[in-house]
Amino acid sequence: MTTLVVCVDRANDIGRKTGLRTPVAGWEAVRSLVVEVGLADPEDSSVNCLLEALRVARDLRDDREEAVVAVVSGAGESVVGADRSVAQQLDDLIDQYDPESAVVVIDSAQDERLVPIIESRLRVDSVDRVIVRQARDIESTYYLLKQFLGDEELRQTVLVPLGIGLLLMPILLLQFSLAVALAGLASLLGAALLYKGLAIDELLEDLPERTREALYSGQVSVVTYVVGAGLALVGVFLGALSVRDAGTVEPAFIPAVRFVYASVPWLALAALAASAGRLVDEFIRDDAVRMPYLNLPFGVVALGLVLRGFAGFFLEREDALQTIEFVVPQFGTVVISPGLRLGLFVVAGLVVSLVGVKIAADVSDETLDEEMVE
Incomplete structure (x- = not known):
């Protein structure tokens, strides 16, 4: 059983800074790539992502499992082109090594959007997200906010009722007391949460x-x-x-x-x-x-x-x-x-x-x- 430990770089930071083409596969090749990326930009989180991929592959080998470490990146002029480039690189790796599962190593919310592409070709056993320790709180908060804003269903469930409530708040304050205004806003948000929580929208649909x-x-x-x-x-x-x-x-x-x-x-x-x-x-x-x-x-x-x-x-x-x-x-x-x-x-x-x-x-x-x- 061969496991593909793949480090994903959707924005192609690795290829752009080193001038190398991906996919890059193999322990020695990826270790050399770490040095190239680190010399090109020591502050790039891709260095940590590559090191994490090497560590995961080493741990799998220590457990007597076959592991192949590789790096893929989105080399394309557009988002669709970048995703198709990653898909083609994955197909090449699968044809060459014939893995049965994959461990995906990422360092950003943008890279995580490629996980479904990998899942369509391989069984993904784990998604390992790397957060730089010095910026853990900032990076985690940014990641959560970006993930939240990128989820259309969550935006409609939370942001739309909250925006309507904030728009109505001045009108309620002009007509009623602060307590009545806050009570009306709380009722609106509660009704919106119940509407989604009880799946009333699906029933009506x-x-x-x-x-x-x-x-x-x-x-x-x-x-x-x-x-x-x-x-x-x-x-x-x-x-x-x-x-x-x-x-x-x-x-x-x-x-x-x-x-x-x-x-x-x-x-x-x-x-x-x-x-x-x-x-x-x-x-x-x-x-x-x-x-x-x-x-x-x-x-x-x-x-x-x-x-x-x-x-x-x-x-x-x-x-x-x-x-x-x-x-x-x-x-x-x-x-x-x-x-x-x-x-x-x-x-x-x-x-x-x-x-x-x-x-x-x-x-x-x-x-x-x-x-x-x-």
């Missing part, structure tokens, strides 16, 4: 294509998703109305509980409609339904019951919801206390959840038996 495929394939879930979205909007609307119509001064958390109590049934119906459509699509496509899709409707109903129960409990305790009372002929008026009401809703949720697990398990067992028979 794929949404038109997925919707078009669903419409063309006649999936039932397209209709049920629209129904679910409508029911969810109804739930949010009714929840907002319940908060607005409260009218009395209440503790801070009571409006939130009112919203949950009024909106949960509709939100549960929305989720139930969406999951039912997905379940039907699954059955039509595969003539069978996987266990998670069977569990989902029961889980939605169970969660809605539990949330409704807890919201009703808090509202009754704050006298914001009327206590349930009904008349039994032989026992008179029966009052359902808040605790009993909560317990009934929780038990109902558990029962629905267990029923869903049981049905899903039975259907899965039947499907498995049919597959075994076939």
Whole structure:
């Protein structure tokens, strides 16, 4: 197994200062090249890069591995020409030495851009980046900044929201206080980070294509998703109305509980409609339904019951919801206390959840038996 230890010089500093053509391969040739580069420019970091390549090759040989040390540089008038020159030099080295892997030695962020070219031809086991010790902090900071500014995705994720926030900052300061302005800026940056962190941009990018495929394939879930979205909007609307119509001064958390109590049934119906459509699509496509899709409707109903129960409990305790009372002929008026009401809703949720697990398990067992028979 031969390993190619290659020192990369994209800017062709070595060839320009020494007048030598690359590739240069072999221990003695590279060691002589170190002297030539050092005499031409003692302050050039390429000297350290060449020495590091020699050290790596020596360590590999000490471990009884075959190692060939070489130097390639971008001899071209343009960036594309320089990269093609490096690619041609690598092809020549591969034809001559037939290595199975490579260790890439670089000394700058610019040289690191050639790593994909090497990876397209050889398996790269390691990338060894040389930083001159006297300038380690400055070089590292410069490298990180250059790498950050060169990454288009990072620029769009961080610099664009930050720039918008800084542009809006003077307007917010003119209209509001410093605290409000800082809060608005923090909210903007937080929303941008969540937008990228949760991959919402990828979901939105794929949404038109997925919707078009669903419409063309006649999936039932397209209709049920629209129904679910409508029911969810109804739930949010009714929840907002319940908060607005409260009218009395209440503790801070009571409006939130009112919203949950009024909106949960509709939100549960929305989720139930969406999951039912997905379940039907699954059955039509595969003539069978996987266990998670069977569990989902029961889980939605169970969660809605539990949330409704807890919201009703808090509202009754704050006298914001009327206590349930009904008349039994032989026992008179029966009052359902808040605790009993909560317990009934929780038990109902558990029962629905267990029923869903049981049905899903039975259907899965039947499907498995049919597959075994076939």
